[in-house]
Amino acid sequence: MTATTTLRNTPVLTRASDWANKHRKWVLAAPAIIFVLALMVLPLAYTMVLSFTDAQGSIQRAFDFVWLDNYVSILTDTTRFWPAVWRTLIFTVVAVSLEMTLGMAVALLMRKPFMGRRAVRVAMLLPLVATPVAVAMMWLLIFEPTIGFANQVLGWFGIAPQGWISDPATALPTLMLVDVWQWTPMVILILLAGLVGLPEEQQEAARIDGASNWQRFWHVTLPMLKSTIIAALLLRSIDAMKTFDLLYVTKGTGGGSSHEVETLNIYAYALSFDYNEYGMASALVLIYFLLIVAVLVVLTMRRKGAQR
Template identity: 65%
Template sequence: MIFVGVLIIFPLGWTLYLSLTDSHGSVRASSDFIGLGNYTTVLSDFDRFWPAVGRTVYFTATALVVEMVLGMMIALLLWRPFRGEKWVRVAILLPLVATPVAVGMMWRLIFDPNMGFANQMLSWVGIPPQPWLSGQATALPTTIFMDIWQWTPMVVLILLAGLTSLPEETDEAARVDGANAWQRFFLVTLPLLKATVIVAVLLRSIDALKTFDILYATKGKGGGSFHEVETLNVYAYGLSFDYNEYGMSSAVLIIFFLIIIGFMWILTRRRKGQN
């Protein structure tokens, strides 16, 4: 526990210290203590910081909602045994095997506007080619689709584990009372599964908030030429490794850390309320 604590406390403490200084150029260079100056500068940046916050929230919320809905649908389909069920489960879990960078590069080739397979499929049904990752309006939704493709299986695993642990007597009793499939799901299954759903939301939302690999692999520095997919992670990375503004990037990361902690606290309280 001491070892794990050091691994967490030291980087966090060092980042907090840097956020209170004007550190730039090199973390070993001399720096002056400026207090909350970096936080004031970052919070007043309406050109990069607040748009990055908006993209982070949009990315997380959209991916989370779609993944939870799709994950629940797939988990319900896999809940009852059927022929070939093992092969179907293996196929669904395949996206989890690949690393996010590999997934990003794969979809970058598929969504290539000139020779990508996605536009070729659209041409077969008479739809004009789309810019996908190269368009300002389509880049962020396209990266959200990539995240959904890779991480929906994780939600399926969590929800399927919760479904298999539910008692069958309640569903059978509702069936005997004449409840249809929708009524049994919304009035029996979903309330019993609520704690598991909150766990899935907690784990997946934290991962979505921290998404960096796919965004950087597909759009590069700054989240694209017009910062179209620049989330807080990409913004902080750019401040650190592109501009060497370690003090400001540390302030962004501390603010981001507080946002994640607050979100975790809210979901944890809701989960405890369900127990």
């Protein structure tokens, strides 16, 4: 008997081999799982440690633990933090609501065959192809107050030029519309995929019973599509809350002293890279993270309820 055969026949190696073979799906996936967890847990743990300190300026200098002082300072800040929270929520709710409404309407239209449907689908995907920074730069030129195309169109109808992004009153609504333009196609694709997979028997039965188009949509299509709708709502809500590129490129770190489009993402960036308040920024990021997790939990619970 060779040494290799003896080694393989040892009880320890035999048990280990049997265990690995029995749990091979976890053994094979373990390296990827460990890698992903390391990418998530280590930065989150380091951010949590920094959030309890007065780290600022050079991160190499010694810092002291201030524990919950950063969280208290942020949560009691009514000048920038709470307005940023409301802007984040308003941006998310309004933009996602418009995207879901338009996405559903267009998906219902595109479900039916018509001439040039393939060309329309290709054109619909164009906003998704461009990077967020490129989209922001394009719309920044379109909304330019003096030579922008948007004000030229208004001039054709005798309407006075608008400030669009430069006006504090219209900056956030304007950027909501840009977000709707860019991400509605993704909602359309998700809802259209769900519509295509729906059975036609219920629709035919409702049509035979004399139900109108609206009644068939409200009482037949919508309930069967609820799981897909919640999935699209989940993806877009989380993504909209994290919007950074569009807001930063068009308005920098909040557009000066008015901070008219300063969401939590922009505020965290300003604390880190403009004011070098790394401890405060870390606390803000963790609060922001918990807010996103709360939204994720709520939407996930609704999705489970819809599936039941």
